[in-house]
Amino acid sequence: MSNESTINTSRRRFLAGSAAVAGATAVGTGSLLTSGPARAVSTDARIVIAGAGAAGISIAARLSRQLDGATIIVIDSRETHLYQPGLTLVATGIWTPSRVEDANTRFMPAGVDWMKDDVVEINADNNQVMTAGGDTVSYDYLVVSTGLQINFDEIDGMSPDLIGHNGVGCVYANPDHAARTWQAAGRYIDEGGVGLFTRPPGPIKCAGAPLKVTMIIEDALQERGNRERAEMHYLPPGEGLFSQPDIDTFLKDYFPSQRDIAIDYNHPLSAIDPDRREATFATPEGPHTMEYDFIHVVPPMSAPDMIRHGELGWQNGSFEGWMEVDQYSMQHRRYPNVFGAGDVVGTPIGKTAASVKAQAPVVADNLVATIAGQEMPMAWDGYTSCPLITARGEAMLVEFDYSLAMKPSFAFIDPMQKHWAPWFLKDQMLHAAYNAMLRGRI
Amino acid sequence: MEFSPLGVVAVVLELLNPVLPLLGALFAAWVALMGLVIARRQRLRVAPAVRGAAVVGVIGAVVAALAIPLWSGASPLQLQSVIDFFAVVGGGIGLGVAIGVLSYPVIQLMVQNPA
Numbered sequence: 001m002s003n004e005s006t007i008n009t010s011r012r013r014f015l016a017g018s019a020a021v022a023g024a025t026a027v028g029t030g031s032l033l034t035s036g037p038a039r040a041v042s043t044d045a046r047i048v049i050a051g052a053g054a055a056g057i058s059i060a061a062r063l064s065r066q067l068d069g070a071t072i073i074v075i076d077s078r079e080t081h082l083y084q085p086g087l088t089l090v091a092t093g094i095w096t097p098s099r100v101e102d103a104n105t106r107f108m109p110a111g112v113d114w115m116k117d118d119v120v121e122i123n124a125d126n127n128q129v130m131t132a133g134g135d136t137v138s139y140d141y142l143v144v145s146t147g148l149q150i151n152f153d154e155i156d157g158m159s160p161d162l163i164g165h166n167g168v169g170c171v172y173a174n175p176d177h178a179a180r181t182w183q184a185a186g187r188y189i190d191e192g193g194v195g196l197f198t199r200p201p202g203p204i205k206c207a208g209a210p211l212k213v214t215m216i217i218e219d220a221l222q223e224r225g226n227r228e229r230a231e232m233h234y235l236p237p238g239e240g241l242f243s244q245p246d247i248d249t250f251l252k253d254y255f256p257s258q259r260d261i262a263i264d265y266n267h268p269l270s271a272i273d274p275d276r277r278e279a280t281f282a283t284p285e286g287p288h289t290m291e292y293d294f295i296h297v298v299p300p301m302s303a304p305d306m307i308r309h310g311e312l313g314w315q316n317g318s319f320e321g322w323m324e325v326d327q328y329s330m331q332h333r334r335y336p337n338v339f340g341a342g343d344v345v346g347t348p349i350g351k352t353a354a355s356v357k358a359q360a361p362v363v364a365d366n367l368v369a370t371i372a373g374q375e376m377p378m379a380w381d382g383y384t385s386c387p388l389i390t391a392r393g394e395a396m397l398v399e400f401d402y403s404l405a406m407k408p409s410f411a412f413i414d415p416m417q418k419h420w421a422p423w424f425l426k427d428q429m430l431h432a433a434y435n436a437m438l439r440g441r442i
Numbered sequence: 443m444e445f446s447p448l449g450v451v452a453v454v455l456e457l458l459n460p461v462l463p464l465l466g467a468l469f470a471a472w473v474a475l476m477g478l479v480i481a482r483r484q485r486l487r488v489a490p491a492v493r494g495a496a497v498v499g500v501i502g503a504v505v506a507a508l509a510i511p512l513w514s515g516a517s518p519l520q521l522q523s524v525i526d527f528f529a530v531v532g533g534g535i536g537l538g539v540a541i542g543v544l545s546y547p548v549i550q551l552m553v554q555n556p557a
Contacts, residue, residue: 094515393516409445412525420526424514432457441452442445 040068041372048129048139050119052076054084054356054438055145055342055363057107061440062364064109067371073139075115075131079104081438083431085353087171088209090178092216093186094392094427097175107438119146121306124335141337141367144312144323146304148205148343148351154300156271156280166274167294171209172301181213184294189220192229193293196279197261198269200300201237203322205343205351208386208398210234210298211241211251217296218259219391232261233290235281237268243349244400246416247388269297303344312338314346322346327402328379330363336370339363347382348402353430354385357437364440383407387426390418397422468544475547482554491550498549499542506541507534 047063049056052074060074081102089095108114117131122142129137150172152158162168164180167188171178188195197214204210214234221227234241234255241255241263242248255261267281267288272295280289307313308321312332315324323340324333327347332338341359343351350359359380366376382402389395398415399407406415413419436442445453458465479486510533511518521527 391520393511393514393520394522412528414523417523419523420511420514420516420520421523421529423516423520424510424529427514429453429457432459433453435456435459436449436452439452439456442449 040066041368042068043070043371045140045371046071046138047073047141047143047367048137049074049143049145050076050122050129051145051147051342051344052078052081052104052108052114053145053147053342054353054434055360056143057081057104057109057438058356058360058440059143059145059341059363059367060112061107061109061438062360063367064111065440066364066368070371071113072111073113073115073137074108075117075119075129075137076104077116077118077132079116081107082174083434084173085206085426085430085434087173087175087178088206088212088216088389089427090175091169091171091181091185091213092220092392093182094216097179099431100175100178102435107435109440119306122310122312124311124332124338127337139337141371142335142339143363143367144307144338144340144344145342146307146344148301149304150299150301152299154200155269155297157274158272158297158299162272162274163297167277167292168272168274169213169294169296170298171213171296172298173205181296185213185217185220185296188230188294189217189224189226191293192221192226193231194291195230195232196290196292196295197232197234198267198279198296199234199236199298201268202300202302203351204298204301206386207243207351208388210296212389213296214255214261215259215390216392218261223392227260232259233264234261235264235267235269237266239265244398244404244406246406247396247398250416272297303346307344312340319346327382329366329376330359330380331366331370331376339367349382349384349400349404352384352386353434353437354399355380355383357433357442358383360437360440385409387422387430389423389426393423394418394420395422395426397425472544472547475551479547479550482551485554486550487553487555488550491546491553494549494553495542495546498545499538501538502541503534503538506537507531510534 047070049060056074060072063072081104083100086095086100090097117133119129120132121130127139152160163170163177164183167184169181169184171181199210218232221230240248241251255263266283269279270282271280277292278289279292279295280287302308303322307323312323314320314322323345325340325345326333330339330341341363342356362378362380365378369376385399387395388398396415396418397413401407408415507530510530
């Protein structure tokens with residue numbers, strides 16, 4: 001055989017091989033993005049999912065693949081999808097607001113009906129939800145993933161309109177608030193003065209956010225060379241700073257000794273006077289008023305009123321007002337055809353995107369098993385995670401569960417040490433993981 | 443929290459999603475150039491080209507390793523632990539290999555035997 005024919009044969013083989021690799025990659029990638037379970041459960045069940053946030057869309061994506069023939073209706077009027085874990089980075093000037101905004105159309109699963117309305121009332125005894133638009137939607141199964149509500153009015157004098165003005169900041173809970181918080185914080189970083197960083201009593205979403213905002217702003221003051229001109233106070237409502245005990249102990253020393261941030265325990269914010277720049281705290285010793293140049297307000301939070309004052313909420317106890325679910329199965333404790341996920345549920349810990357990532361497969365698999373008349377196979381162990389940013393460029397990757405013991409995903413990352421790698425994870429990788437979660441892929 | 447291999451792939455795809463068309467075009471161009479390399483194999487001096495691509499890859503790895511912390515808004519002084527250094531070095535090596543592989547056909551087509 002001549003050299004030329006050898007070359008031609010080699011070239012043909014190369015081109016054929018390249019085409020095969022490209023084709024296999026495309027098919028593999030496509031199947032990764034569109035594949036379903038080996039055997040979906042056949043059913044004509046009608047499933048309503050209230051809320052198209054992280055939990056609602058993730059669960060819808062899984063159910064759409066795990067069920068064959070079901071009617072799945074997601075009810076939420078919001079077109080914009082917010083990547084809420086990024087709001088802390090927007091509020092501290094690290095990200096632009098556009099990085100946390102996306103479109104729900106990008107993630108709404110195929111085969112799912114999207115009703116652009118909002119659930120305002122749930123009649124669980126009759127398996128119905130009522131919407132703001134006046135519709136009544138019946139269901140066989142209901143997933144409540146409405147998120148929570150931010151109660152600005154529980155602080156006298158506070159309203160969302162104040163954010164960004166008169167030294168008032170609040171990272172919760174949209175990019176506009178976060179961006180305006182950065183405007184106010186930026187002035188504080190430039191000018192110094194007294195900075196108050198608050199936290200309300202009761203559960204809040206992303207419990208680490210108030211701490212992160214505090215530490216990132218302190219770091220920014222250092223970078224600007226204005227730290228000596230700033231007096232910083234962190235004001236928790238009780239005696240604790242963080243639910244995980246090791247981190248709580250760490251912070252109680254770290255804040256005053258390493259960061260010169262005073263901790264004023266038992267200082268829940270009760271009122272604010274933005275014109276006088278005064279904040280009043282309802283301490284056990286009585287009202288205590290402090291002047292401020294910048295205040296990061298974190299308002300009390302609760303489940304939406306329809307849960308808080310309705311039949312689906314815990315009627316008493318530690319989680320009164322939050323959705324009453326079994327903390328492991330995520331099934332409602334009194335209505336077995338109702339499940340909950342995300343910020344709305346009343347469980348000992350959670351209210352993070354990481355918790356949603358762990359809850360979504362539990363809710364989906366347990367709901368499918370319930371439809372199939374089988375025992376629920378999955379349990380949520382309370383896993384939650386907080387990349388606790390200590391400064392721009394470093395973070396502590398804190399992960400724990402109901403036991404409050406650390407549960408690191410990466411054994412080589414010490415959760416008690418500040419590393420660059422968790423910062424990189426938070427800044428560059430977690431948003432991609434979040435999007436994969438929305439598609440039900442992780 | 444565990445991640446399956448497919449889960450990792452899913453996350454990487456989401457990470458690359460904004461630049462997938464560009465990567466696709468880059469890959470297509472690379473395949474076309476490799477086709478040319480194969481077609482002209484008899485006229486090419488492979489060993490110097492491979493060495494050249496390796497040098498480009500090493501330079502790319504070093505630059506990437508230095509740039510990764512800065513790209514993330516951190517200073518190199520914030521690399522405090524072994525895991526930080528492993529992450530940066532690993533990232534640099536990965537990018538360096540990719541740069542070397544991508545540059546090979548271009549370099550190879552420039553290194554030919556005299557006609």
